[in-house]
Amino acid sequence: MYVDLGNALSSVASPGVSREALERLDDDVAAAHERIEAGRADADHGYAALNLPETADPDAIRTAVDRFDDPAAILTVGIGGSALGAATIADALESGVDSYVLDNVDPERVASLLGSLDLSATVVNAVSRSGTTAETLSNFLVVRDAMERAGVDWTERTFVTTGEEGPLRRLAEKHDLPALDVPAGVPGRFSALSTVGLASAAIRGHDIEAILDGARDEANRLSGSLFESPAYAYGAGAYALDQRGASVNAVMPYAESLETYAEWFAQLWAESLGKDGLGQTPARALGATDQHSQLQLYRAGPRDKMVTMVRAREREDRAIPETDLEGLSYLGGSSLGELLDAEFEATEASLAAAGRPSVRVELDRVDERGLGELLYGMEAACVLAGELYNVDTFVQPAVEWGKRAARGLLGGGRFEEAEAVAEKERLVIE
Amino acid sequence: MYVDLGNALSSVASPGVSREALERLDDDVAAAHERIEAGRADADHGYAALNLPETADPDAIRTAVDRFDDPAAILTVGIGGSALGAATIADALESGVDSYVLDNVDPERVASLLGSLDLSATVVNAVSRSGTTAETLSNFLVVRDAMERAGVDWTERTFVTTGEEGPLRRLAEKHDLPALDVPAGVPGRFSALSTVGLASAAIRGHDIEAILDGARDEANRLSGSLFESPAYAYGAGAYALDQRGASVNAVMPYAESLETYAEWFAQLWAESLGKDGLGQTPARALGATDQHSQLQLYRAGPRDKMVTMVRAREREDRAIPETDLEGLSYLGGSSLGELLDAEFEATEASLAAAGRPSVRVELDRVDERGLGELLYGMEAACVLAGELYNVDTFVQPAVEWGKRAARGLLGGGRFEEAEAVAEKERLVIE
Numbered sequence: 001m002y003v004d005l006g007n008a009l010s011s012v013a014s015p016g017v018s019r020e021a022l023e024r025l026d027d028d029v030a031a032a033h034e035r036i037e038a039g040r041a042d043a044d045h046g047y048a049a050l051n052l053p054e055t056a057d058p059d060a061i062r063t064a065v066d067r068f069d070d071p072a073a074i075l076t077v078g079i080g081g082s083a084l085g086a087a088t089i090a091d092a093l094e095s096g097v098d099s100y101v102l103d104n105v106d107p108e109r110v111a112s113l114l115g116s117l118d119l120s121a122t123v124v125n126a127v128s129r130s131g132t133t134a135e136t137l138s139n140f141l142v143v144r145d146a147m148e149r150a151g152v153d154w155t156e157r158t159f160v161t162t163g164e165e166g167p168l169r170r171l172a173e174k175h176d177l178p179a180l181d182v183p184a185g186v187p188g189r190f191s192a193l194s195t196v197g198l199a200s201a202a203i204r205g206h207d208i209e210a211i212l213d214g215a216r217d218e219a220n221r222l223s224g225s226l227f228e229s230p231a232y233a234y235g236a237g238a239y240a241l242d243q244r245g246a247s248v249n250a251v252m253p254y255a256e257s258l259e260t261y262a263e264w265f266a267q268l269w270a271e272s273l274g275k276d277g278l279g280q281t282p283a284r285a286l287g288a289t290d291q292h293s294q295l296q297l298y299r300a301g302p303r304d305k306m307v308t309m310v311r312a313r314e315r316e317d318r319a320i321p322e323t324d325l326e327g328l329s330y331l332g333g334s335s336l337g338e339l340l341d342a343e344f345e346a347t348e349a350s351l352a353a354a355g356r357p358s359v360r361v362e363l364d365r366v367d368e369r370g371l372g373e374l375l376y377g378m379e380a381a382c383v384l385a386g387e388l389y390n391v392d393t394f395v396q397p398a399v400e401w402g403k404r405a406a407r408g409l410l411g412g413g414r415f416e417e418a419e420a421v422a423e424k425e426r427l428v429i430e
Numbered sequence: 431m432y433v434d435l436g437n438a439l440s441s442v443a444s445p446g447v448s449r450e451a452l453e454r455l456d457d458d459v460a461a462a463h464e465r466i467e468a469g470r471a472d473a474d475h476g477y478a479a480l481n482l483p484e485t486a487d488p489d490a491i492r493t494a495v496d497r498f499d500d501p502a503a504i505l506t507v508g509i510g511g512s513a514l515g516a517a518t519i520a521d522a523l524e525s526g527v528d529s530y531v532l533d534n535v536d537p538e539r540v541a542s543l544l545g546s547l548d549l550s551a552t553v554v555n556a557v558s559r560s561g562t563t564a565e566t567l568s569n570f571l572v573v574r575d576a577m578e579r580a581g582v583d584w585t586e587r588t589f590v591t592t593g594e595e596g597p598l599r600r601l602a603e604k605h606d607l608p609a610l611d612v613p614a615g616v617p618g619r620f621s622a623l624s625t626v627g628l629a630s631a632a633i634r635g636h637d638i639e640a641i642l643d644g645a646r647d648e649a650n651r652l653s654g655s656l657f658e659s660p661a662y663a664y665g666a667g668a669y670a671l672d673q674r675g676a677s678v679n680a681v682m683p684y685a686e687s688l689e690t691y692a693e694w695f696a697q698l699w700a701e702s703l704g705k706d707g708l709g710q711t712p713a714r715a716l717g718a719t720d721q722h723s724q725l726q727l728y729r730a731g732p733r734d735k736m737v738t739m740v741r742a743r744e745r746e747d748r749a750i751p752e753t754d755l756e757g758l759s760y761l762g763g764s765s766l767g768e769l770l771d772a773e774f775e776a777t778e779a780s781l782a783a784a785g786r787p788s789v790r791v792e793l794d795r796v797d798e799r800g801l802g803e804l805l806y807g808m809e810a811a812c813v814l815a816g817e818l819y820n821v822d823t824f825v826q827p828a829v830e831w832g833k834r835a836a837r838g839l840l841g842g843g844r845f846e847e848a849e850a851v852a853e854k855e856r857l858v859i860e
Contacts, residue, residue: 080722274727292510297704
């Protein structure tokens with residue numbers, strides 16, 4: 001992973017950060033790195049995620065999924081961190097095995113998906129650390145029922161990824177399903193490089209060792225200085241820009257294959273740093289498409305944004321045919337990749353020309369190794385940023401209120417939060 | 431469309447707006463409504479979009495596309511406002527005719543799509559008002575070439591949607607292709623209810639009159655008071671919240687079918703209002719999924735957000751099977767739709783409990799009429815907000831710099847912007 005902070009400097013942009021300020025911040029980075037290393041050494045909650053390049057067990061993953069020979073599709077049933085890692089890897093890497101994710105309880109979407117899937121050739125992975133997540137378990141019950149109705153022996157086509165205890169674990173024991181362990185100390189949004197993200201990749205035939213190799217490379221570059229580690233450069237740069245007013249981080253990959261990555265990043269960043277009134281708001285965008293949508297705002301709206309421009313240096317390309325269409329001859333003989341690169345560089349320069357900060361993140365390729373670098377790098381960036389913000393990076397207490405209220409509304413017990421729902425203030429215009 | 435501003439009131443949330451402030455703002459709404467009505471009467475640039483329920487010609491659209499009998503798929507080649515309207519309608523409404531959109535110049539995505547499409551059963555719609563948009567024309571040249579290589583007579587499977595002049599218009603004349611007119615005075619992001627958004631809907635068998643009927647209903651409710659028009663209530667409410675610090679508008683539909691709608695809204699809002707240092711930043715989210723991703727930030731991060739909660743009051747539902755899984759019996763006998771509704775109300779209440787503002791937007795159903803109400807309503811809301819911000823809603827000058835730079839980089843002429851690209855400041859960490 002390569003990180004270029006040039007267009008985030010105060011000589012280019014406002015908000016922007018000076019080289020001197022980055023050098024001063026580097027003292028805090030050194031101290032944060034010490035804490036991170038201590039947390040990793042003790043495998044403390046959350047920090048343990050940064051050890052996954054060493055602790056993940058690719059053989060165990062493959063052994064668990066090898067019994068499913070030649071599936072046409074893998075269906076991951078999970079939500080949030082139990083779904084986004086697998087979805088990010090699946091959408092980035094092509095495979096003959098289709099990947100589907102059920103990460104919402106929209107009945108129309110569920111019906112449409114189940115109506116189109118060949119369940120007899122689909123492997124189902126139910127993912128929930130607690131084994132009690134309402135959305136995931138509801139969807140799993142619906143999927144299992146659909147398999148039975150289709151005459152498929154669901155016990156032959158299902159595995160679970162869960163914690164040591166809970167209903168999913170007991171289900172696996174009862175029906176002798178393969179069961180992968182969600183590793184201890186690894187919050188969902190940091191679990192892409194564990195069983196949670198890698199099982200579906202293994203089923204789809206990807207080289208999961210290479211994903212971990214890329215992650216390990218990035219781990220080896222963590223050091224006490226942001227000037228020596230791309231991950232820390234990104235985390236410290238984003239933090240410094242937020243301090244100076246860039247409260248929105250618009251993540252803009254120039255690759256359709258990384259569109260889901262932007263979603264994954266948005267969860268990582270929002271749920272880890274959004275607390276105590278702090279935290280940068282991630283906004284998802286896609287280049288070049290969103291040049292025709294969000295760029296006007298990014299260049300000419302409030303000075304409250306940084307843009308993270310992500311691309312791969314190499315890719316498969318496709319020539320643009322020569323044309324006699326008037327005024328368009330300059331396109332012919334060029335390629336779609338050259339056009340995409342020109343738009344990337346033009347957009348980056350256009351932000352700089354308007355004095356708006358951007359950070360460039362590059363990979364060699366969107367392949368297993370590159371993904372490992374990117375996912376690990378951004379996790380380490382986020383952990384560093386959490387240290388700099390001085391927040392509790394690995395918890396998400398603010399979502400509990402709504403979970404209790406929803407459970408109460410569904411008759412799953414008495415919760416005072418459910419009673420508050422009825423007291424809603426109304427000002428309805430119709 | 432129903433809009434509920436109750437949870438945006440200062441009695442509930444901070445930032446929030448008092449009823450008294452809304453009443454004072456209503457004077458500005460009345461004045462803005464006068465300007466909007468005058469603009470509509472003269473069919474002035476941009477304001478003309480609000481006349482589409484009367485000026486769009488469904489018969490002309492159907493006549494143009496009727497020659498394509500029984501296609502398996504429609505492929506829209508466009509970008510930004512030339513793609514998002516059609517994509518929004520297609521992703522909201524099911525049809526036996528598949529819809530694909532090429533709105534990016536990613537060569538890997540283009541290759542993957544062309545490799546999987548049966549081009550002999552696909553209708554191609556090339557959409558560009560000017561007929562010169564680099565991304566769209568490049569993709570069209572690639573698609574046309576692929577059709578020829580596949581032995582498909584492209585002139586039998588292609589139509590164009592374009593302005594009165596330009597390369598696409600001349601191409602249509604030369605090859606006798608059906609050509610739909612992009613209406614004058616309608617900017618791309620306001621064109622969903624014109625030929626640009628409706629042609630693909632017509633090919634997919636949707637009732638485009640019903641879409642326009644829904645839009646007309648919403649148009650008939652525009653009046654000089656935000657308390658009488660759902661569209662103006664939304665536009666004025668969002669403006670008032672932004673004034674008070676809600677610089678981010680997180681749009682969170684609780685329906686997978688409206689996921690693309692959030693993208694459409696993001697373009698409408700960002701490109702129309704993001705100028706002169708003003709404009710609210712749209713952030714796309716999806717309920718219930720993003721409760722497990724963004725909600726922590728929305729409830730506990732900076733007080734710089736409003737959340738727009740969107741749902742349909744009715745939908746197809748699916749029962750959750752009874753289960754003997756321990757602790758989950760409360761789910762059995764309920765339905766996915768009830769769970770989704772409980773999560774909607776729980777999340778809304780959880781934001782209110784944390785003093786964070788939200789606005790509820792509801793439709794009766796996600797069907798043709800409901801979509802017409804929603805798209806028209808949000809366009810009118812945006813036009814009103816533009817009047818209140820006092821910006822030039824219908825232009826997007828900030829994107830021109832990058833277009834010239836990209837063109838220069840590709841050898842399409844000498845542009846000083848292209849030269850600026852080479853002067854990039856660098857601070858690379860690798």
